[in-house]
Amino acid sequence: MSLASPIKKEQESFHIPKQQKTQRVMKLAEAPKQIKPILEVQDLAVSFSQYTEGLRQKELEVITNLNLSIHPGEVLAVVGSSGSGKSLLAHAILGILPSNATVTGSISYKGENLTSKEQAALRGQEIALVPQSVNYLDPLMKVGKQVRTAVKQGDAIKAQREVFARYQLQPQVENLFPFQLSGGMARRVLVSTAVVSGAELIIADEPTPGLDAEVVKEALNCFRELADKGVAIMLITHDIETALSIADRIAVFYAGTTVEVAPAKDFTGKGEALRHPYTKALWRALPQNDFLPIPGFQPLPNALPTGCLFEPRCQQAAPQCAMVQPKTRMVRNGMVRCNHAT
Amino acid sequence: MLLEGKNIGFRYDKGPWILQDTNIAIESGEVVGIMGPSGCGKTTLGRILAGYEKPYEGSVTLNGAPLPQKGYNPVQLVFQHPEKAVNGRWHMANTLNEGWEPHDDILASLGIEKAWLKRWPNELSGGELQRFCVARALGTKTQFLIADEMTTMLDAITQAQIWHVVLDVAKKQNIGVLVVSHEKNLIKRLCHRVVDLEAMK
Numbered sequence: 001m002s003l004a005s006p007i008k009k010e011q012e013s014f015h016i017p018k019q020q021k022t023q024r025v026m027k028l029a030e031a032p033k034q035i036k037p038i039l040e041v042q043d044l045a046v047s048f049s050q051y052t053e054g055l056r057q058k059e060l061e062v063i064t065n066l067n068l069s070i071h072p073g074e075v076l077a078v079v080g081s082s083g084s085g086k087s088l089l090a091h092a093i094l095g096i097l098p099s100n101a102t103v104t105g106s107i108s109y110k111g112e113n114l115t116s117k118e119q120a121a122l123r124g125q126e127i128a129l130v131p132q133s134v135n136y137l138d139p140l141m142k143v144g145k146q147v148r149t150a151v152k153q154g155d156a157i158k159a160q161r162e163v164f165a166r167y168q169l170q171p172q173v174e175n176l177f178p179f180q181l182s183g184g185m186a187r188r189v190l191v192s193t194a195v196v197s198g199a200e201l202i203i204a205d206e207p208t209p210g211l212d213a214e215v216v217k218e219a220l221n222c223f224r225e226l227a228d229k230g231v232a233i234m235l236i237t238h239d240i241e242t243a244l245s246i247a248d249r250i251a252v253f254y255a256g257t258t259v260e261v262a263p264a265k266d267f268t269g270k271g272e273a274l275r276h277p278y279t280k281a282l283w284r285a286l287p288q289n290d291f292l293p294i295p296g297f298q299p300l301p302n303a304l305p306t307g308c309l310f311e312p313r314c315q316q317a318a319p320q321c322a323m324v325q326p327k328t329r330m331v332r333n334g335m336v337r338c339n340h341a342t
Numbered sequence: 343m344l345l346e347g348k349n350i351g352f353r354y355d356k357g358p359w360i361l362q363d364t365n366i367a368i369e370s371g372e373v374v375g376i377m378g379p380s381g382c383g384k385t386t387l388g389r390i391l392a393g394y395e396k397p398y399e400g401s402v403t404l405n406g407a408p409l410p411q412k413g414y415n416p417v418q419l420v421f422q423h424p425e426k427a428v429n430g431r432w433h434m435a436n437t438l439n440e441g442w443e444p445h446d447d448i449l450a451s452l453g454i455e456k457a458w459l460k461r462w463p464n465e466l467s468g469g470e471l472q473r474f475c476v477a478r479a480l481g482t483k484t485q486f487l488i489a490d491e492m493t494t495m496l497d498a499i500t501q502a503q504i505w506h507v508v509l510d511v512a513k514k515q516n517i518g519v520l521v522v523s524h525e526k527n528l529i530k531r532l533c534h535r536v537v538d539l540e541a542m543k
Contacts, residue, residue, distance in 0.1 A: 080497070081497030082469060082497070083468075083469070184380060209494070209495075238495070238497050241527075282498050282499055285502040287531035287532070288527040288530075288531070291502050293499055293502035293506055296453065297469070
């Protein structure tokens with residue numbers, strides 16, 4: 001752990017000017033005294049235009065009515081099954097969606113609306129992504145050099161060597177190309193890149209699969225540590241256990257929208273403290289809990305129900321649920337999108 | 343029925359040994375878990391037991407005889423990534439009926455919709471594809487099932503759905519199941535006994 005302290009110093013020296021900048025922005029906006037979210041997503045919708053037959057196109061909505069906010073110093077876990085739109089959210093925030101995608105709604109960063117120009121300026125600087133696939137590494141550049149390019153201040157070589165040591169990557173790894181790494185090593189390289197970048201918002205898209213339990217713990221602790229120093233972390237995962245180990249709040253995704261945002265401490269016992277029936281079902285389906293499945297499956301984007309997205313699988317479903325999508329409400333200090341939540 | 347791997351050793355060319363002197367035996371109706379850190383040879387052992395890979399040393403026997411080389415393989419393997427285990431140029435119906443024709447009740451219990459049969463694999467999600475791979479592997483001639491990180495990429499609800507069906511069918515047809523996973527809680531929930539591959543070395 002002796003290696004951890006120089007990294008901390010590096011980041012502290014890096015953060016001070018930025019925090020001042022944040023405060024300045026807040027003063028300009030005459031913000032209330034409580035901490036403002038660093039990132040706020042409101043009514044986000046993402047759709048893709050697809051060719052169906054010949055030149056005929058159709059719009060496919062994959063994310064609808066999505067609301068989310070994340071504060072400095074907070075770890076927000078985004079949990080949902082595959083195909084629920086988690087990765088697309090990350091790509092929408094960074095502005096790296098493919099050209100056939102249309103984004104509506106608003107994404108604001110530090111209180112200011114994010115335009116695609118600002119997204120391009122911020123990504124890799126203030127907003128860093130730990131991508132899901134190890135294919136995101138440059139195949140023709142040695143990994144040590146790749147990590148060094150992310151260091152914005154101070155001694156890049158030193159920072160890179162320290163972070164490698166921290167993730168148990170041997171010193172000779174810096175001279176290897178991505179194809180020479182195992183999956184776990186490549187993932188540690190990706191996490192290293194985000195850690196040394198000094199970003200204020202880190203979006204980690206499934207950063208842990210394929211890693212040993214020990215390395216997972218180390219990587220997660222590192223995210224937690226960064227958060228404790230004021231960095232906002234968005235941890236995208238399908239694994240609630242991973243999420244619970246470090247997150248402050250958990251946002252649960254289902255079929256392209258957030259059905260619930262709950263404090264992590266609500267995930268306990270039989271899930272009585274949870275608000276949405278899907279979250280409860282997800283919690284109870286874990287092998288260490290009841291291992292109890294519910295019938296059905298998440299609807300595909302081209303066949304979304306008109307009412308509540310969970311209505312076809314919900315035991316509490318009432319006729320009104322099938323008519324219109326429930327609005328988001330605050331219930332017991334958490335956000336929920338369900339007519340029945342109390 | 344007994345699936346047995348005796349003194350199995352494996353390495354690629356002259357590389358380091360991945361497995362050496364590994365012994366494992368699974369009886370019909372048994373659910374056995376394999377644990378170990380990544381890279382310790384869990385998947386390799388699974389592939390050897392299912393006949394996908396020839397061991398460098400040792401042998402795999404089913405009731406004392408070597409695995410059959412032709413026809414339906416009584417040792418079925420389900421992989422972690424279903425999108426790599428189905429033919430992208432086949433409709434799902436063909437993939438499903440590759441080895442046998444699953445009954446409607448199995449399809450219903452796995453939540454496979456009739457409409458999906460006419461789809462291409464790239465039109466379905468990973469969780470949906472994995473349901474097909476499981477249905478395909480649970481044929482009446484299956485005696486052993488090797489589940490190599492079968493539900494790792496899936497959410498908890500889909501994981502529970504699939505495992506309930508697999509355990510149910512395994513009980514009815516007296517199938518022996520080998521669960522390869524790094525999730526302690528899942529192994530604890532499913533298995534009668536657990537083999538620690540690292541400790542065997």
